[in-house]
Amino acid sequence: MSYGGERVARRKDIDGSSSVPGLYGKELRWKREAAGLSLEKLVEGSFYGKSHLSDIERGERRMPLELARHVDRVLGTDGYFERHCEDVRRARRGGHAEYFEKVLEAEKHALTIEEWCPILIPGLLQTPAYARAVVLASLPLSLDEEVEEKVSGRMARAELFELDHRTPEYWAILHESLVTDPILPPSEMAEQLDRIVELAERRRITPQLILRKLGAHPLMTGPAKIMTFFDAPPLFYTEALHSGDTIDDPALVAEYRKSYDRLRAVALAPKASLAMIKSAAEDYRNGKQPDRFE
Structure with a gap:
């Protein structure tokens, strides 16, 4: 032709x-x-x-x-x-809010995705049970089909971890409370932590923990997500309960980049973090509340 x-x-x-x-x-x-x-x-x-x-x-x-x-x-x-x-x-x-639209597209084309999650396990790592609990807590009057549409949308996002040739390098810094303070029954919390462990052991993600005892640290005011691309400037995203903000101003993204790097520097090492997540998952499997990390 x-x-x-x-x-x-x-x-x-x-x-x-x-x-x-x-x-x-x-x-x-x-x-x-x-x-x-x-x-x-x-x-x-x-x-x-x-x-x-x-x-x-x-x-x-x-x-x-x-x-x-x-x-x-x-x-x-x-x-x-x-x-x-x-x-x-x-x-x-696919069941996501309009303000999240840029992130949905960006995740599929990102070279790297780095998240800081102080309140919730990030959507890319959630199990259906965890996602369902979060949706119902935020929108308790939702119809069943609306809830399932949102849950399915989150599960679909995680497919990028299964595409070897397009899998981004994904780094998640999680607050200790996400591991030790359950929002689900023990068996479902074990399943959620097992999902994180499984992805880490397949080398699809790198998790780190911020411990409670750390005290004041960078990015204390809310969640953060930084994405880089082969053919486009980096993006920074943060959100509140019913809103989100995607920032593409290079100078501002660079400042957020510095804050994220400082946070990573004070987080627990990936190997030790993974060991603690595994231990907490085992506690939940045995019906035990994990101890706070000291």
């Missing part, structure tokens, strides 16, 4: 019936090829690269509003892609 003298390899067709993003991506490719444009030609004049557009065509990435407008203008599609890009964004959220 040739466009303007440029040779383009024919790729596997997209199954537009599989999802809203898949249907959107298939339509985008059909319109692009009907116009005789390569990926490079279509993104020319925008701030995005051909790999970003290719991911959209495969249903793997959302269409930013400014890119949708650019595509409509170049292809003469009378606002079609702008009108429908929000449908795709909603479909991709």
Whole structure:
């Protein structure tokens, strides 16, 4: 297949019936090829690269509003892609809040993900029972199907640990209380800690603990998540009960980066942390409340 003298390899067709993003991506490719444009030609004049557009065509990435407008203008599609890009964004959220949308996308393309979790075990590491308890505590009047949609969404995020060629380097610093102060029955707490141990022993994650006895330390005011990428600036994310904030200002992200590195420096070493998590899991399995770490 040739466009303007440029040779383009024919790729596997997209199954537009599989999802809203898949249907959107298939339509985008059909319109692009009907116009005789390569990926490079279509993104020319925008701030995005051909790999970003290719991911959209495969249903793997959302269409930013400014890119949708650019595509409509170049292809003469009378606002079609702008009108429908929000449908795709909603479909991709999968039970997550709108403010979490950037994080959902970023996790799939990150080189590294580093989290500090003072209050809850992070969503990427949660078991269904833990996720369900968190959702019900935050939104106690939710219908069963709404709860299960949110739980399924969290479980789907963890699939990135199973994709060897795309697994990011993941580092989680957890407060001791997440291990020793249960929010679930003992057997379910054991299962939750076993999940962390299993991922660590498969070398998919590196966990560290911040002990209670440490006292004052960096990032005491709330959770933190830093993500880096091959072809984009790093992002910092933090959240409260019903809101979240994604920061991409390089200077501000650099300051958060320093705080995270200082926190990691005072955390318990990964090997010792994992041993304590294993010990707590065994206590829960035996119906025993783990002792606070001293």
